[in-house]
Amino acid sequence: MFEGLTKTIIDFFSSLFLSRKNLKMGIYGAPNSGKTTLANRICKDWIGTTMGTVSPIPHETREVKIKEKVEIKKGNKKLTFNLVDTPGIATKIDYEDFLKFKMGEKEAKVRAKEATKGVIESIKWMDNMDCVLVVVDAVQNPYSQVNLTIIGNLAARDIPLLICANKMDLKKASIKKVESAFPQYRVIGISAEKGIGMEDFYSALFKLIK
Amino acid sequence: MLTIQFIPYNQIAYLDSGEKIRRLLREVKLNKIILMQGRLNPGEETNLIQQTMEMIDETFKGIEICTVYPESNDALGKLRTFFLGSREGVTVIGPASVVKEIKRNPNKIELLTSESKEGRPIKKSKGKKR
Numbered sequence: 001m002f003e004g005l006t007k008t009i010i011d012f013f014s015s016l017f018l019s020r021k022n023l024k025m026g027i028y029g030a031p032n033s034g035k036t037t038l039a040n041r042i043c044k045d046w047i048g049t050t051m052g053t054v055s056p057i058p059h060e061t062r063e064v065k066i067k068e069k070v071e072i073k074k075g076n077k078k079l080t081f082n083l084v085d086t087p088g089i090a091t092k093i094d095y096e097d098f099l100k101f102k103m104g105e106k107e108a109k110v111r112a113k114e115a116t117k118g119v120i121e122s123i124k125w126m127d128n129m130d131c132v133l134v135v136v137d138a139v140q141n142p143y144s145q146v147n148l149t150i151i152g153n154l155a156a157r158d159i160p161l162l163i164c165a166n167k168m169d170l171k172k173a174s175i176k177k178v179e180s181a182f183p184q185y186r187v188i189g190i191s192a193e194k195g196i197g198m199e200d201f202y203s204a205l206f207k208l209i210k
Numbered sequence: 211m212l213t214i215q216f217i218p219y220n221q222i223a224y225l226d227s228g229e230k231i232r233r234l235l236r237e238v239k240l241n242k243i244i245l246m247q248g249r250l251n252p253g254e255e256t257n258l259i260q261q262t263m264e265m266i267d268e269t270f271k272g273i274e275i276c277t278v279y280p281e282s283n284d285a286l287g288k289l290r291t292f293f294l295g296s297r298e299g300v301t302v303i304g305p306a307s308v309v310k311e312i313k314r315n316p317n318k319i320e321l322l323t324s325e326s327k328e329g330r331p332i333k334k335s336k337g338k339k340r
Contacts, residue, residue, distance in 0.1 A: 092272025
């Protein structure tokens with residue numbers, strides 16, 4: 001409790017005196033919610049490169065990845081940030097799940113081990129973020145404990161967040177379910193893969209970081 | 211056989227975060243499903259996930275966890291929950307090898323456990339009004 005209080009005081013004074021040159025924007029969510037796809041979409045739209053590989057196999061991103069100085073523009077406004085793509089947060093990892101994707105046992109076990117480290121790294125990085133994009137799979141039940149834990153932690157740390165209801169191009173996707181699960185937050189419906197809803201998304205980013 | 215262990219709030223209220231998490235994980239590793247009165251604070255939830263990740267191996271696959279609780283909208287309530295946790299609501303934690311999935315909607319928790327002999331998942335519901 002004492003550590004938490006000390007950190008809060010340090011954060012308060014840091015925010016008063018430090019410039020926001022190195023603004024860190026984290027991308028958080030459950031595995032396979034589309035975090036790296038969104039990171040790639042942002043990078044492709046504004047700097048013409050991608051950030052990481054995407055895969056239907058869970059835990060494809062197992063290390064935190066940073067793209068520095070991503071600059072987005074809207075009219076005469078400019079926003080520069082370091083984009084931080086994080087491994088998906090999960091409460092369970094079973095190497096046998098990877099075997100279903102025609103992976104060898106040895107490779108599956110290595111991937112599972114790396115995935116557990118990735119989850120820990122993701123959580124540790126949460127404290128360093130200035131704002132966070134929480135990517136929620138709009139096809140799945142939004143009330144997953146991972147979503148609740150991520151959002152609860154960000155709220156407790158007063159880190160501004162934007163909820164991205166991803167995969168809106170799919171038939172079963174429902175932004176209403178996501179909105180009703182998190183009524184106190186702004187929810188933007190997007191398809192990071194198809195580039196749907198990105199104009200609204202970028203407008204929301206400018207509002208998120210004032 | 212499925213063991214469900216109830217942990218009342220007063221059994222863990224005075225434990226520090228580390229002790230609380232160790233206690234919960236100790237029970238879960240014994241293949242018990244924990245029904246805990248109240249909820250962990252957000253920091254404890256992430257610590258629980260971190261420690262679970264550190265324990266994962268070929269036999270222990272992790273946990274399924276779910277909480278239902280009334281929302282506290284006033285600032286004092288939020289602060290109290292952040293630092294002290296809350297006795298309101300209920301938390302269900304089970305080993306991932308036993309609990310396949312926990313589905314939560316605002317008013318109930320559905321627990322899907324390992325397949326029964328008939329090949330169908332056993333479904334248990336725990337209702338909780340917000």
